[in-house]
Amino acid sequence: MTGIGGIIYGLVQIGHLLHDATYIAYAKRLMSSIETKHVEEDCLFDIIFGSAGLLLALLSLYKACPEDQVLELARCCGKHLRKQAKDVGKGAVSWGDSPCLGFSHGNAGIAYALGSLLPFDSSEDLLGTIKKALAFERRHYSPENKNWPRLPNDFACGWCHGATGIGMGRLLLSSLLQDPEVDREIQLAYETTRANMFTGRCNLCCGLLGRMEFIREINREPLEPFYQSILLQLKTKTASHRSRFHAGDGGDRLFSPSHGGQSALLATSFTLYEWRGPKSKFVTECGIPLPPGDLQSPWWLEAKSTMETM
Numbered sequence: 605m606t607g608i609g610g611i612i613y614g615l616v617q618i619g620h621l622l623h624d625a626t627y628i629a630y631a632k633r634l635m636s637s638i639e640t641k642h643v644e645e646d647c648l649f650d651i652i653f654g655s656a657g658l659l660l661a662l663l664s665l666y667k668a669c670p671e672d673q674v675l676e677l678a679r680c681c682g683k684h685l686r687k688q689a690k691d692v693g694k695g696a697v698s699w700g701d702s703p704c705l706g707f708s709h710g711n712a713g714i715a716y717a718l719g720s721l722l723p724f725d726s727s728e729d730l731l732g733t734i735k736k737a738l739a740f741e742r743r744h745y746s747p748e749n750k751n752w753p754r755l756p757n758d759f760a761c762g763w764c765h766g767a768t769g770i771g772m773g774r775l776l777l778s779s780l781l782q783d784p785e786v787d788r789e790i791q792l793a794y795e796t797t798r799a800n801m802f803t804g805r806c807n808l809c810c811g812l813l814g815r816m817e818f819i820r821e822i823n824r825e826p827l828e829p830f831y832q833s834i835l836l837q838l839k840t841k842t843a844s845h846r847s848r849f850h851a852g853d854g855g856d857r858l859f860s861p862s863h864g865g866q867s868a869l870l871a872t873s874f875t876l877y878e879w880r881g882p883k884s885k886f887v888t889e890c891g892i893p894l895p896p897g898d899l900q901s902p903w904w905l906e907a908k909s910t911m912e913t914m
């Protein structure tokens with residue numbers, strides 16, 4: 605999702621949010637610049653940097669613009685991922701020279717991306733690769749820590765690494781695979797995520813908001829108490845660290861520059877917008893800027909002008 609895939613995905617989501625097909629057209633124009641050789645040159649493979657992320661971006665575009673060219677490029681990504689899967693024994697596969705677990709960089713995200721192709725490709729080869737990808741992660745599950753490590757032995761609980769992201773990946777795959785073990789893993793990930801809900805930062809990638817997104821998706825309990833706790837933490841941390849954030853100071857601030865700096869702030873505002881709407885108390889009291897309501901603002905016009913020249 606870093607690079608052209610992330611831009612395509614972002615444009616599609618903005619198009620949906622604003623009910624404006626212009627942004628879908630921008631996304632399609634960008635897609636037309638991608639050639640098969642670009643996919644085949646990918647050596648990172650994962651959701652963040654590789655063809656798995658591009659695959660998901662293309663499928664989001666295909667839902668908005670169901671044209672054969674879009675789907676064929678998505679299938680090309682799937683073919684590349686299957687071809688590059690490495691046999692690591694005992695019915696398991698991984699990708700790259702440094703195998704990784706988890707959603708953003710590892711097997712959980714790649715397996716989900718491949719699973720998203722199942723409605724368009726029911727081949728045994730595709731299904732088999734997905735099952736082998738899950739087998740590799742199951743091999744490394746730690747009952748003692750109730751979590752999957754960031755190899756070799758570092759345990760996190762975020763969208764990027766650890767139980768939350770793996771749970772999200774399994775949840776998204778559960779409707780596509782008839783596998784009781786997937787349901788068990790979702791429950792394990794849920795329990796670990798709940799136990800670590802309010803630890804660390806608040807961001808989407810490795811913090812509170814990412815964990816909350818999994819809790820929302822799994823939908824097993826009332827969410828209002830979570831919203832109120834998140835509201836309190838966001839209000840406190842936003843007020844406390846806003847000046848440090850803009851100064852680029854270190855420490856435990858709400859959004860880390862290593863996760864996109866100002867773009868992390870924007871990602872958070874879109875998340876709050878999606879959860880509760882732009883005018884809810886939950887959103888407005890956080891003191892975090894929302895997606896621009898004034899579509900004639902200089903910021904928005906500049907961004908739109910840039911996209912029109914792509």
